[in-house]
Amino acid sequence: MCQRLVKAGYPVTAFDLNAAALERVAAAGAVAASSAADCAARADVFLTSLPRPDHVEAVMAGDSGALKSLKPGSLWIDLTTNRNELVFRLAAEAPEGVKIVDSPVTGAVDGARNGKLTLFAGGDQASFERAAPVLGHLGMVIHCGALGTGNVVKLVTNQLWFIAAAAIGEGFATGLANGVELGTLWHAIQNSVGDSFVVRHDAPSIFAGHYDPSFSLDLCLKDLRLIQELNRNVRAALPMTTAAEGAFALAASRYGAQAAELHVARRIEDDAGLSMRFEGDWVPPWEQ
Template identity: 70%
Template sequence: MLSPRTRRPPPRRRRDLLLTSLPRPDHVATVMADGGALAALRPGSVWIDLTTNRLGLVRALAEEAPDGVAVADSPVTGAVDGARNGRLTLFLGGEPEVVDRVRPVLEHLGRVITCGPLGTGNVVKLVTNQLWFIHSAALGEGLAVGMQHGVELSTLWEAIKASVGDSFVARHDAPSIFAGHYDPSFTLDLCLKDLGLTDELADAVPADLPMTAAAHQAFARAAERYGFDAAELHVARRIEDDAQLSFRLPGEWTPPWEQ
């Protein structure tokens, strides 16, 4: 037993910065709201939510924060390999003084882009995911059209990378299709969660957004066929299977989570 002189002090239960990164908005609400972790923060603290979250929830929770507790949202992008290698991009929303305070901490995780007031970090993150999902669905369609008309898969990929068809998705995600694992580090369920959040933002736009709607439908069809826990790029596998093609391409395709 420790003597009074050597007895360790009890652990502090409150911190100056609290960072959360959870799969879904309802998880954030469970952890933070109704007397949860947010209420335990002391004046002068900052809660930074790295979750891809619902805009309204972030702002509502900020309204519930104790006096003197600031809130910032900073969802991240860059996939598992970005996290492993410190090459994430973080979309930071909050009041200028809060942004200035937390930026040095977040820069240890990767590049920080200041987006505007609280909640805009999530808006930007959902826009980037909106384009990612559209690109992912389109990639499988492009490969199928080319292969159906006699073009070798390796030729298609080289042409895509050397043309206006190039994108981060083509370079980062196509190898997971070629390898046949379709990148299980992100599931169709999470894709559909983010697409649902994007739809909530899109409802405020007084225009038809057919590409976003089509991407949502494509991912929903993949989830219905392969299951909601299936890897994200099953959105391309559905096309592959229906067209009776093979998107396998020999090569040393290191999975993103091992890079």
């Protein structure tokens, strides 16, 4: 995402705890900052993209945090899939004149590289209109409503993704265990009501046997916990979401929290004694 903004012609200042990542964007034309707070102090538009809400709090909050370093009139866009309680608290603590937009993204590494992410933006109309031209270089921008609604929409899309991802392995296992070749099953699914973006994007990672390490089981479970927090407002049982959380938790207990997300399907392979390897030109998503 940083590199796309550089290529779009913006003067970009960047910071990352990962020195190698920072070196790569600096080589691409960004200016390396010494800290997140240093980055914020230089910015008219400040973007954060972090794995978890506690990382956002560590970067932004406190007297030495990046939030206090933002200039009056600047805009903070948080691309993290975040907890709204934290977003609202930080918004209340922001310096006078600083505006905030929550805009979590979906589309994986390939979407970031190719500018084909979908970004779910929450914030007042004026702040959204200021953010949209910048975010437009990263992909399709959808204004979801007031501050916090971007996170809600992103988590709903992940809710549906995790349910579908947990089901893929079950469907493949059912077909294989009952005598259907995986290639035949794959062709039939793509040309039936079983087809979906999740099937087409994720199944090749199962076929290739790498299970897509660009997103970990730990991050899946983090988002599922945030989804369950939102689900408390529904006041009805949501058994499919609960079942998906259980499936990912079982995979994490078996393979470790940092294992690739689609180990949720590998667990079924291993328990059932089945192989979901399927020969094909399966280019990893992070290389597309």
